[in-house]
Amino acid sequence: MHMKRYLIPEDYHADPSVHAFNGKLHIYPSHDWDCTDSENDNGDQYDMKDYHVFTIDGDPMTGKVTDHGVILSLEDIPWAGRQLWDCDIQERDGKYYLYFPLKDRNDIFRMGVAISDSPVGPFRCMPYPIHGSYSIDYACFHDDADDEYYMYFGGIWGGQLQRYVDNKAVEAPYLPQGKEPAILPRVVRMAKNMVEFAEEPRAVEILDADGRLLTADNPYRFFEASWMHKYQGKYYLSYSTGDTHMICYATADNPYGPFTYQGVVLTPVKAGWTTHHCIVEWEGKWYLFHHDSVPSGKSWCRSLKVCELHYDADGHILTIEG
Ligand code: FUB
Numbered sequence: 160m161h162m163k164r165y166l167i168p169e170d171y172h173a174d175p176s177v178h179a180f181n182g183k184l185h186i187y188p189s190h191d192w193d194c195t196d197s198e199n200d201n202g203d204q205y206d207m208k209d210y211h212v213f214t215i216d217g218d219p220m221t222g223k224v225t226d227h228g229v230i231l232s233l234e235d236i237p238w239a240g241r242q243l244w245d246c247d248i249q250e251r252d253g254k255y256y257l258y259f260p261l262k263d264r265n266d267i268f269r270m271g272v273a274i275s276d277s278p279v280g281p282f283r284c285m286p287y288p289i290h291g292s293y294s295i296d297y298a299c300f301h302d303d304a305d306d307e308y309y310m311y312f313g314g315i316w317g318g319q320l321q322r323y324v325d326n327k328a329v330e331a332p333y334l335p336q337g338k339e340p341a342i343l344p345r346v347v348r349m350a351k352n353m354v355e356f357a358e359e360p361r362a363v364e365i366l367d368a369d370g371r372l373l374t375a376d377n378p379y380r381f382f383e384a385s386w387m388h389k390y391q392g393k394y395y396l397s398y399s400t401g402d403t404h405m406i407c408y409a410t411a412d413n414p415y416g417p418f419t420y421q422g423v424v425l426t427p428v429k430a431g432w433t434t435h436h437c438i439v440e441w442e443g444k445w446y447l448f449h450h451d452s453v454p455s456g457k458s459w460c461r462s463l464k465v466c467e468l469h470y471d472a473d474g475h476i477l478t479i480e481g
Contacts, residue, residue, distance in 0.1 A: 161479050163466040166224050167213065168454065173461035174245035174384070174435045175448040176298065180255075180278040184441055186213040186224075186448070187248050187257070191460050198432070202317030204459035207243045208233050210259070212279050219446050219465045230280040231257065231273050237286050238271070240264045244318075245384065245435060248278070249299040249308055249353070256353045257282050258310070260295040267328075268295050268319050270312070272354050291356050293328070294320040298437075299349070300387035302414055308349040309414045310356075311363070314383030315342050315401065326360055340372040341365075341380035344398060346415060363396065364417035365409045378403040379420060384435040387414070390445075391474055397424055399434050406436050406449070408476060421475060424468070425449060428481035432458040438468060445469070447479060 166172075171191035177184055190207050198204040209232040216222040233239045239261060246259040257273045269288030275281060295318040298311045313320040315334065320342055322332040335341060347360040365373050365381055373380040382401025387394065396418050397408040404427035409418035424447065428434050431452035439446050445468040450461040469477045 161466040163464050164220050166463040171460040172463045173450040175437050175463055176247040177437050177439045177448050184215045185278050187246050189245055193460050200316050227279040231282050236284050238263050245296045247298050251353050258297045258299055270297055293323055294318050296383050298385050310347050310349055311385035311387055313344040318383050335375040337376050338374045341375045344381050344385045366417050366419050379407045386437045388438045404434055406434055423478045424476050425479045426481045429453050430456055
């Protein structure tokens with residue numbers, strides 16, 4: 160049984176991205192609010208308008224959590240349409256780059272970036288979204304092997320990934336069915352300036368033990384919420400399976416893959432349609448940050464949680480009950 164802690168019981172936050180900066184864990188979540196009384200598959204019920212940043216003093220299971228206030232709002236973003244979804248951040252050469260998905264005025268998700276000299280802001284938004292960006296759930300990973308930054312992204316259904324083939328929007332979006340290969344997350348190396356892609360995004364293959372792509376009817380296939388971490392030199396891609404409500408993971412020996420499916424990190428959370436997470440090391444222990452909707456009972460009013468995560472001797476993640 161894993162002990163879990165609600166981190167911010169006084170408000171609704173979801174989709175945690177957690178990083179250690181200046182000797183403290185910093186949490187960058189989506190900021191949910193009670194904006195509706197119904198939900199749909201397009202995700203209109205996730206109508207978020209700003210981001211806060213939080214820090215934790217010391218141990219994530221017990222340390223004091225401090226709210227540093229709003230770091231970015233819709234009003235700060237010149238191209239804003241609606242819906243600030245899952246964000247992520249990276250530091251490079253003393254600057255902090257906050258990456259966020261937001262619908263533009265044509266209701267198309269794009270990747271915005273806001274820059275600061277401090278992990279708690281103030282952040283200054285770039286005037287345009289990143290060229291060539293699309294879909295949602297951006298997770299930026301710094302690889303210490305080559306000192307490059309890799310952006311993982313994508314989400315199907317309301318996340319719009321099915322609208323793109325070979326990085327181009329298609330007129331007739333198609334969701335694979337049955338034994339067709341499932342839609343794959345994307346990865347792209349960031350340019351040195353951190354506000355452009357250095358290359359065309361590539362599909363990240365997730366294979367079963369026999370080397371075949373996971374199929375659309377596989378309950379463990381990718382849906383959204385990519386996260387990358389490294390453990391004992393291996394690359395661990397974890398992700399949400401969306402409508403089957405799990406967090407799963409796959410491993411590879413390089414950041415592009417192909418990745419081989421390994422197992423379930425988190426079984427379905429209670430009282431919540433979405434599940435979304437990140438995996439972070441802090442002072443020699445590993446933690447899973449995620450959300451559920453138990454306190455509100457509404458899938459669009461989610462609450463942040465944390466628990467310890469463990470590996471077995473072979474590097475397999477031990478499944479956590481939601
Ligand atoms: O928070 C809005 C969306 O819900 C996220 O982008 C998805 O990952 C899901 O958690």
